[in-house]
């Protein structure tokens with residue numbers, strides 16, 4: 001029998017993204033010890049490669065510009081957009097705690113909130129941007145965790161099994177990815193924070209039969225393969241809402257990915273028109289969000305489309321992927337974006353619309369008619385296009401060659417369901433009873449509680465709930481080890497504190 005190296009801590013955390021880093025901060029601040037296991041060579045997961053926007057409610061940034069928000073208003077929007085499928089208990093808990101326990105908590109730990117964006121489905125803008133995006137947010141919390149004493153982070157260490165004894169989670173089996181060395185970690189509590197499965201198209205097709213037969217691109221961090229879900233299932237955990245995905249609908253296949261499965265989200269095409277494979281427009285383009293856009297794109301046959309622009313509109317195109325950013329920020333690397341625009345086989349250009357149509361395989365007459373009809377609305381000075389109601393002020397006709405066509409497919413950005421967990425982030429079994437010693441936070445738990453968002457998120461509802469549930473899991477995991485009172489939070493409601 002080969003010897004297995006064993007290590008012990010109060011809490012073992014699986015994953016090193018936003019949920020994990022928040023859990024590590026909390027464990028350390030309670031005075032407990034933690035070991036953090038990360039499968040990939042680099043720490044940070046999707047959180048560290050995200051734009052880091054968080055849905056936060058009734059904050060100083062909102063008030064400074066005169067916005068009136070409230071937890072009740074946000075809850076109403078949340079449940080409406082989630083189409084009745086959100087975990088309402090967790091949604092309420094999250095919204096009530098965003099001001100003191102996320103906005104202020106993160107600020108006190110080095111995060112600077114610098115931007116506020118609107119997003120479809122919100123009555124007022126709520127997407128709060130941290131300085132330097134997801135990398136800036138993650139780094140500030142990681143440095144806080146180190147400073148508070150959570151210093152054992154083991155990249156390149158893949159967890160493979162939750163060890164159970166007498167119905168209780170007591171440890172994690174793992175191996176070093178490079179050497180294959182077997183390892184065992186023992187703890188009083190395990191926090192599963194291993195992210196979603198949006199980078200595992202086989203698992204997506206298995207759990208989301210509605211997408212079979214359609215090309216969906218993998219679009220999360222490379223580590224989002226659903227290994228945590230399988231480990232949790234091995235302990236008897238309930239998995240819920242596994243068929244709900246957060247799709248982005250403006251992504252091209254990543255031509256640098258040898259598997260042909262991954263995609264790249266493209267931003268910065270606000271004046272484009274979208275045409276389907278018949279060369280026809282099919283919706284009001286400025287609403288690309290998941291709330292109303294996804295079903296329309298999925299309704300096209302095939303479920304893909306082309307965004308058409310001219311040379312006047314190409315400046316400002318960005319590729320939302322760390323490879324195309326300056327290191328440690330979400331600022332674009334202009335050189336890499338320029339190279340992408342000329343080398344990607346999914347971004348075509350031509351000096352005439354006829355040639356563009358031919359290169360894209362679109363019907364040339366239909367494309368020319370579509371562009372000419374759209375241009376005529378602008379030339380006539382209409383406020384709205386009569387076909388789809390697009391607001392036209394600020395739009396420009398598409399008439400300056402070269403013309404460009406971006407071939408867009410739906411991309412799985414995040415999974416919305418996962419391991420069922422209660423308000424203490426305790427993993428629940430199929431009878432909804434807690435599995436002692438096992439906690440789940442972040443995307444592995446559908447961002448929090450199993451399905452906090454429901455069918456669609458309000459925007460910023462991946463990172464925000466991952467951080468808060470990470471904190472909650474960390475605090476209760478430390479408590480399980482006999483240290484600290486568990487999560488004690490201040491709700492943004494008079495006289496109300498947390499469960």
Ligand SMILES: Cc1cc2nc3c(=O)[nH]c(=O)nc-3n(C[C@H](O)[C@H](O)[C@H](O)COP(=O)(O)OP(=O)(O)OC[C@H]3O[C@@H](n4cnc5c(N)ncnc54)[C@H](O)[C@@H]3O)c2cc1C
Nearest residue numbers: 015017018019039045046047053159195223442443462463
């Ligand atoms: C490019 C991009 C932009 C996004 N932008 C936003 C945004 O602005 N706002 C928003 O709300 N959401 C956004 N999202 C979604 C959001 O980033 C995620 O839902 C959230 O960060 C998940 O956090 P997490 O800690 O649960 O998982 P992650 O940050 O993905 O961390 C999980 C970690 O676990 C590791 N892991 C997996 N399996 C194992 C194993 N077996 N052993 C050890 N480690 C393992 C993974 O490698 C990974 O590092 C974005 C996603 C992407 C990909």
